[in-house]
Amino acid sequence: MEKKRTTIVLFSGDYDKAMAAYIIANGAAAYDHEVTIFHTFWGINALRKQEPVQVKKGFLEKMFGKMMPRGAEQLGLSKMQMAGMGPKMIKHVMKKHNALSLTQLIELAQEQDIKLVSCTMTMDLLGLQKEELLDGVEYAGVAAYLADAEDGTVNLFI
Amino acid sequence: MEKKRTTIVLFSGDYDKAMAAYIIANGAAAYDHEVTIFHTFWGINALRKQEPVQVKKGFLEKMFGKMMPRGAEQLGLSKMQMAGMGPKMIKHVMKKHNALSLTQLIELAQEQDIKLVSCTMTMDLLGLQKEELLDGVEYAGVAAYLADAEDGTVNLFI
Amino acid sequence: MEKKRTTIVLFSGDYDKAMAAYIIANGAAAYDHEVTIFHTFWGINALRKQEPVQVKKGFLEKMFGKMMPRGAEQLGLSKMQMAGMGPKMIKHVMKKHNALSLTQLIELAQEQDIKLVSCTMTMDLLGLQKEELLDGVEYAGVAAYLADAEDGTVNLFI
Numbered sequence: 001m002e003k004k005r006t007t008i009v010l011f012s013g014d015y016d017k018a019m020a021a022y023i024i025a026n027g028a029a030a031y032d033h034e035v036t037i038f039h040t041f042w043g044i045n046a047l048r049k050q051e052p053v054q055v056k057k058g059f060l061e062k063m064f065g066k067m068m069p070r071g072a073e074q075l076g077l078s079k080m081q082m083a084g085m086g087p088k089m090i091k092h093v094m095k096k097h098n099a100l101s102l103t104q105l106i107e108l109a110q111e112q113d114i115k116l117v118s119c120t121m122t123m124d125l126l127g128l129q130k131e132e133l134l135d136g137v138e139y140a141g142v143a144a145y146l147a148d149a150e151d152g153t154v155n156l157f158i
Numbered sequence: 159m160e161k162k163r164t165t166i167v168l169f170s171g172d173y174d175k176a177m178a179a180y181i182i183a184n185g186a187a188a189y190d191h192e193v194t195i196f197h198t199f200w201g202i203n204a205l206r207k208q209e210p211v212q213v214k215k216g217f218l219e220k221m222f223g224k225m226m227p228r229g230a231e232q233l234g235l236s237k238m239q240m241a242g243m244g245p246k247m248i249k250h251v252m253k254k255h256n257a258l259s260l261t262q263l264i265e266l267a268q269e270q271d272i273k274l275v276s277c278t279m280t281m282d283l284l285g286l287q288k289e290e291l292l293d294g295v296e297y298a299g300v301a302a303y304l305a306d307a308e309d310g311t312v313n314l315f316i
Numbered sequence: 317m318e319k320k321r322t323t324i325v326l327f328s329g330d331y332d333k334a335m336a337a338y339i340i341a342n343g344a345a346a347y348d349h350e351v352t353i354f355h356t357f358w359g360i361n362a363l364r365k366q367e368p369v370q371v372k373k374g375f376l377e378k379m380f381g382k383m384m385p386r387g388a389e390q391l392g393l394s395k396m397q398m399a400g401m402g403p404k405m406i407k408h409v410m411k412k413h414n415a416l417s418l419t420q421l422i423e424l425a426q427e428q429d430i431k432l433v434s435c436t437m438t439m440d441l442l443g444l445q446k447e448e449l450l451d452g453v454e455y456a457g458v459a460a461y462l463a464d465a466e467d468g469t470v471n472l473f474i
Contacts, residue, residue, distance in 0.1 A: 004308060009336070009340075009472070011332075011333065011336055011474075012394075013395060016169075016199055016200075017169065020167070020169055020198060020199060020315075023279075023300055024167075024300060024303075024304070027300040027301060027303075027304050028304055031301070031304055031308075040336060041332055041336060042332075042394075042395050060405060060408065060409055061409075063405070064405075064409075067396060068396075078170075078200075079171060079200050080225060080226075089218060089221070089222075090283070092218065093218055093219075093222075093283050093284070093285075094283060097282050097283055099279070099283060121339075121415070124413050125406070125409050125410060125413055125415060126409070127409075142339055142340060142343040143343060143347070145340075145343075146340070146343050146344055146347055146470070149469075149470045150320060150347075150469055150470065152469075152470065153307075153308055153310075154304070154307045154308065154310065154313050155313065155470050155471065155472065156167070156313065156314070156315040156472070157315060157336075157472040157473060157474050158169075158315050162466060174327075174357055174358075175327065178325070178327055178356060178357060178473075181437075181458055182325075182458060182461075182462070185458040185459060185461075185462050186462055189459070189462055189466075236328075236358075237329060237358050238383060238384075247376060247379070247380075248441070250376065251376055251377075251380075251441050251442070251443075252441060255440050255441055257437070257441060311465075311466055311468075312462070312465045312466065312468065312471050313471065314325070314471065314472070314473040315473060316327075316473050
């Protein structure tokens with residue numbers, strides 16, 4: 001039997017939306033789907049290393065780098081952000097219920113061989129460099145995403 | 159011939175996005191699709207009963223309950239919220255054009271046997287209880303969603 | 317071999333999300349998919365002509381017309397809007413990298429025979445008229461969208 005495939009475009013840079021993406025992705029992988037998460041635009045911020053990385057950049061690229069959240073745990077919420085109170089509250093109840101943090105969900109995804117792809121066009125535009133992203137991330141464009149999505153049983157844009 | 163299936167993850171708690179979800183869902187059901195709407199995160203607020211329900215909750219769960227909109231007609235807009243003016247304007251023109259309100263779209267969905275599911279993980283996190291949601295709603299996790307989506311012809315994340 | 321089909325519901329009126337929609341759509345068309353973009357709610361604003369068009373409207377319809385962005389290049393960003401600074405910065409780096417603007421992506425879509433559809437129900441609600449939208453746009457409702465999506469290999473909601 002052919003393997004089923006799930007693809008997710010993660011466009012959003014919100015903690016809650018990224019969580020939803022990774023929960024669905026990890027669920028699908030547990031169900032034996034081949035899974036791709038194609039991170040584009042703000043979604044790439046979830047893949048940034050938390051510590052600052054020394055890379056040479058132009059002025060605007062430096063600005064983007066500074067203004068955008070550095071890594072999964074820096075992302076805000078799509079709702080009830082409340083000047084940072086919302087994420088704190090959500091993370092508090094997540095801990096209480098032993099729910100995995102976004103960081104842990106990304107680690108689990110890597111353990112489950114989910115293909116984590118970062119959109120090269122966005123990286124060019126925002127001046128992000130491979131050294132700034134997590135190890136194991138792949139780099140590709142929309143053509144590679146479409147090749148996967150064509151075979152996808154479940155294709156979502158988040 | 160096998161029945162076609164449409165599944166929608168309703169993540170958003172915005173009135174306009176929930177409307178779009180329910181319009182597509184009701185359309186698909188009219189076309190004889192089996193339809194599932196899986197409400198997760200803020201999308202569950204569309205299913206809350208409008209009147210307050212007495213349930214025992216911890217402090218943070220009470221806070222979430224109070225801060226989140228109680229039921230379909232309390233949701234805001236994703237754009238042009240304008241301190242509540244936007245929803246009023248939209249609802250005014252909807253009435254003028256005899257468009258169904260979100261409440262009516264949800265009722266129609268229930269009449270058309272659309273499966274309305276509330277994500278149990280989110281309910282745990284936000285401290286929502288079954289008594290607070292509309293009658294007839296089903297309760298399940300991401301595994302049940304994926305089982306439906308695997309057979310889906312149209313799978314959307316809204 | 318049957319032709320593959322991609323359908324995108326463009327609900328969002330954000331510049332970055334519309335860009336993502338049109339980049340995926342143009343990519344799919346280049347891969348020989350039949351592609352439909354169904355513009356609904358705020359997504360229709362991407363199709364408005366930039367110059368004001370004289371049409372007879374009621375008061376509320378005039379208000380909506382004035383408050384909503386007129387055409388692709390007037391759209392804001394979903395993140396980092398920063399009172400208009402964000403779109404300027406993004407457009408600056410796009411130019412620097414020879415990336416196509418949203419206007420050019422829409423033109424390319426029309427050249428590639430991508431079906432650009434505007435949702436008639438939304439147009440009724442917001443009081444938008446055909447004269448205000450780009451030439452070549454088609455007009456249809458959710459039923460027509462579903463007919464296309466039923467045959468879709470890749471169906472996305474953006």
